[in-house]
Amino acid sequence: MTPEQFREQGYAVIDWITSYQQRVESFPVRSPARPGDIAGSLPLEIPTGGQDIGALLSDIDAFVMPGITHWQHPSFFAYFPANASGPAILGDLIASGLGVQGMVWATSPAATEVETRVLDWLAQMLDLPTCFHSSSAGGGVIQDTASTAVLTALVAALHRASHGQIRAAGFDRRYTVYSSEQAHSSVAKAVTIAGVGAANLRKIRTSSPGGPMDVDALAAAIRADVEAGAVPAFIVSAVGTTGTGAIDPTVEIARVARECGAWLHVDAAWAGVATVAPEYRAELNAGLEFADSYATNPHKWLLTNFDCDTFYVADRRSLTDALAENPEYLRTGESDAGSVIDYRDWHIQLGRRFRALKLWSVMRHYGAAGLAEHIRYTVALTDRLANRLRADDRFVVTHQQLSLLCFHLADPDPVRGSANTLALMHAINQSGLAYLSHTVIADRALIRVSVGTPTTTEAHMDQLYAELSAGFTSPPGRTV
Amino acid sequence: MTPEQFREQGYAVIDWITSYQQRVESFPVRSPARPGDIAGSLPLEIPTGGQDIGALLSDIDAFVMPGITHWQHPSFFAYFPANASGPAILGDLIASGLGVQGMVWATSPAATEVETRVLDWLAQMLDLPTCFHSSSAGGGVIQDTASTAVLTALVAALHRASHGQIRAAGFDRRYTVYSSEQAHSSVAKAVTIAGVGAANLRKIRTSSPGGPMDVDALAAAIRADVEAGAVPAFIVSAVGTTGTGAIDPTVEIARVARECGAWLHVDAAWAGVATVAPEYRAELNAGLEFADSYATNPHKWLLTNFDCDTFYVADRRSLTDALAENPEYLRTGESDAGSVIDYRDWHIQLGRRFRALKLWSVMRHYGAAGLAEHIRYTVALTDRLANRLRADDRFVVTHQQLSLLCFHLADPDPVRGSANTLALMHAINQSGLAYLSHTVIADRALIRVSVGTPTTTEAHMDQLYAELSAGFTSPPGRTV
The missing domain is CATH 3.90.1150.170 (Aspartate Aminotransferase, domain 1)
Incomplete structure (x- = not known):
């Protein structure tokens, strides 16, 4: 596709999205499709080449739209929103056009340095404690989702709790993890992936049905585990549970975490971004200065299209110690000198898109x-x-x-x-x-x-x- | 942003990308920026609102482009390419415009069913064995990267090897993992994340410097581990190593894997897509019919922009058994009935973009x-x-x-x-x-x-x- 063809077909896609935005209310919010309906409407044969984007858009209108549940419909109330605002879509499009891959600083210095700055701006906008700013020992990184963020935090927590022994020798079943019974399912999934085992995840009762974590129950569970020889490694405080929006008492949880030495992760995936409005900071940001890590999702409620989770740590070395691999083909002078951030060591993946552009655009x-x-x-x-x-x-x-x-x-x-x-x-x-x-x-x-x-x-x-x-x-x- | 404003500003972004494509050769391929140059050119203050996309594009030209390493430059030879072809960019843009999130079938049936069909088409195009087609017990899913794919495969392998004991009770240090010493660093990273421990990763020597894995050395390592009481759980065959492009002998490795019961994952991240040309199939696809899982990245060499890793398994229940969580707020009738695929159970994340559109567009x-x-x-x-x-x-x-x-x-x-x-x-x-x-x-x-x-x-x-x-x-x- 030549640049000129790209322009022409790009206009067609922009027109199509514009039209979609204008008529989104004309669709049923939830797709009425039954299992197999959409697959059954698609050909079994491999597409032939030579078709322009107009042909794809026609087929999307005919065969795909009946199977779309419209997250951008104003009467979509089922899940936390995934805001596809115009500025976000266009910021993401710029990133696609540049097509850079910022796995290490050297593979596109701007992809790293703009991300660092944008996450500092967001930390200011949300009034996050200074421990999460890049000018401190900590800093922020864009993850795809809060699920990946909690897994990353858990791996760093286990590394710290085991003094590197898990990474060196393997997991050994002594470590325990704590969250409210209302915490997001990604906590249990991370526990599975990291090898902690469901038996070592304590789902702490809430102080009222669907309410915040009962901190006395948390403290009691930790005491019992320590007496039994376990090492409490990781506590999740949910600021806005998925089911009911409950806000765990982070300040009190932090006190318990400090006493037992466990890593405190605050999962504010949906609610956290509300602190862009100052009147919500007292409640939602309480205790964050005691947290080891924090995650909130601009893709949920801050008009930034999926995926964009922002993940902050108080000690960035806790991530790189736990996760860095340094194969020869990725070694660069700047990385060896320690003078730059290589975000590949801050998450699960190696490759990464330039997602800071869409947040900046927003x-x-x-x-x-x-x-x-x-x-x-x-x-x-x-x-x-x-x-x-x-x-x-x-x-x-x-x-x-x-x-x-x-x-x-x-x-x-x-x-x-x-x-x-x-x-x-x-x-x-x-x-x-x-x-x-x-x-x-x-x-x-x-x-x-x-x-x-x-x-x-x-x-x-x-x-x-x-x-x-x-x-x-x-x-x-x-x-x- | 109104739809009409979106159209106008969208055209501006399309024009900017068109211009970028036209002038990409005018830039130095690798950014000459020194550490801190780009961050230093950006303001410390939070951006004020009310700016249109033209202001962002101007600042990108002035402050970001000097820090871009141009992956789309025709003289970019440093890493496997990240192809930002026009059709891929526009397919991705359509997905951004729809803004749907296909974590479970019900949250957008088309996002699941189109992905299943597109991955079946790709399996046909690459002549992958039928065990990886959705009409069998297996199937394909789009992951962000091959790093995530190998972690997902490892977690499923450990679940199978432990008969569910790791998920239930935690990892217990009996399991060993094998790859060529030339395998991608993501294998070691997955071993870290899953708690296997570096001491239980055997980096098998190659049969020549930078060449394919020495299968005799693999068999010997496994014999020694089994005699020592270990359980070989996971073997990676690299079809196209990152360093030198070596192709491990999957057929012989599969024989060893079958004997010891280990999961065989074939990591063909870069090279695999070459089999769209039939003359490469004999060499690159040899032995795939014996693999438990397979990954190749259209985002590397098949003109599809990052991120798009295609991950196939021979037994899709191996993934859902290892990874499914079922919180009440995500239960749907179709999922409970088992009549649909919920891709959230096929990978680490919960949320997911509609990435099949860009592959379909390509x-x-x-x-x-x-x-x-x-x-x-x-x-x-x-x-x-x-x-x-x-x-x-x-x-x-x-x-x-x-x-x-x-x-x-x-x-x-x-x-x-x-x-x-x-x-x-x-x-x-x-x-x-x-x-x-x-x-x-x-x-x-x-x-x-x-x-x-x-x-x-x-x-x-x-x-x-x-x-x-x-x-x-x-x-x-x-x-x-």
Whole structure:
């Protein structure tokens, strides 16, 4: 493809995305496809060459769009949003065009140094403690997801706890890991990958159903483990759990972590970026100065398209000690001299895209004030729905945190109430008018409403309330 | 950003990339930036908002481009290429515009089903054995990198070898891992992350310097380990080592793997995609039907922009058994019924982009024939340079494999010869006319020339020969 052809076909793709943005509300939010529908509509034969992008776009319209669940639809409330804002898409496109791979500083100095600076800017915007700024012993790096971040933190924690023995000789089953029972599933997955074993993951009870971690229970579990000869290596404090948005008490957890020497990782994947609005800092950033690592995802709620997790450590040598490999073909003078950052040693992968560009683009378009406005507006939209549900005795709001809301149908019988709550959710999801998800807390099924798509307005919240209200009395809500 | 603003600013970015493609040769291939240069040119203050993409592009031109090492430059020969072809960039852009996240089937059925189909098409194009097609018990998934693929394979291998005991109770130091001493550094990194320990990684000697794995040495190492009570769990066969392009004898390695029950992973990250040209299949695909897993990277040499590693397993349950977590908020009816693929259980991360679109776009633009032509042409360019170096008694070509060439200056003294070889490489890299890398084999420094950028022509190869030839007699080649 010549540059001139690229320009022409590139315009066509930009036009297509523009049109998609204009008509996103015309689609059912959740794809109505059944298993195999989309695969069945695609040819079995390998595509022949010589087709321009217009042919691909036509086939996407015809065969792919029926299988798309529209994360960018303003009535997408099922999962934490994956914000594909214009500035982010275009920043990412610039990175694709440059096509550089910043695995070590020398393979594109700007890819490393812009990332370092952008992550320092973000640390300032979120008012993160100075231990996470690159001017200290720590610093930040872009990871793909908070799952990878927690695995990276766990590997560094095990390296520190074992004084390098795991890396040298292998894991030996003495190490224990702690999180709230409401922590994200990626903690358990990291425990599996790092060889800790499920039996050595303590899922600490919450102080209320779906609430924050019970720190007394954490301290008791650690005491029992230490008495039994285990080495507590890693504690996760969840700032905004996935299920209900609970905020673990990081300050108290940090005290426990310090006493036993465990690594403290704060997983604020969704909620952390809310601190771009200063009024949320006191609650969400409390205790971060005691954390060894911290992760939050601009791709969830800061208008930056997936993937963009920002991961900070207080001691960058803890990562490079745990992870660095130095094959001859990747040795460079600057790396050998220790005068540069080689981000390959800060995560699982070797290769890496220039993802800082999209975050930079977002910062320049919206600025800190614009991003704070996005946070505040989506919280206000959530409040709007919460207030209507609270005023309606057919619903019971159980959890509200920032832009996440959990509720169930009022019913003294939890089994019947759960069934009807899920039936209501399924009916709305099937309608295509909105997309909701669920969780189960204390044997009660709860509907989760997560707000954050930039095009969502009060009208969409009111429409959702109307659907919930109408669904309550309609057959799908009663038939189970 | 409104859709109309997105269109206008999107055109500007497309224009900028078009211009970049047109003028890429005007830049020094390797950035001349010194550590801190780029960071020092950026402001310390957080960007203010309200700026359009033109302001970002201006700053990129002024402050970022001096720090870019141009992977898309036709004289970039340092690492395996990261092909940012037009169709790939635009396929990726479509994915960004849709902004869907295919962690489970239900969160966008098309993201899963198109990926499954595209990976089946690729399996056909590369003539991979049917065990890797989704119609069998196996199938393919897109990973970010071959590093993540080998870690995923290792975790599945350890799960199988331990009959689930590692996942349940933790790693217990009985398991051993094997690769050639020339295998990629990601094998050692995966061994670290999974807790195997460096002491349990056997780096098997090669049958010649920089050559393929010595299978007798592998068999002997495994016998000794088994006698000592270890459980051989994982063997990597490298089809195209990073340093020299050596091709391990997968058929013989598979025999050893079968005897001891170890998982066989074939890492063909760079070389594997060459089998789109049928004449390479006999050598590169030999023995794949005995492998448990296989990885090759369209982002290296198949005109698909980073990141796109394609990872295939013969038994997809080996992945889901080892990795699946099933939190309530991610449970769906289709997943519970087992009627769909949830790719989150096939890799480390939970979230995932719709990367199949860019691979599909590449297939439709180039077709199998066009992709084979790209492979053949870049191999022919490599041959062209190799033939000239072989005909020139100032150079010794030590390794040539597909589009990778290794050589050193003729000098009976390996210390002096290595120093002068590296000095020649540094001089060319500093000139900005081409970018080369090196490796060390048997105490000899070798220059690596990796060809594969789609705009590279015979003239660029001839220019490189001229630079090597001129550099040989110039001071930088003599001063060390």
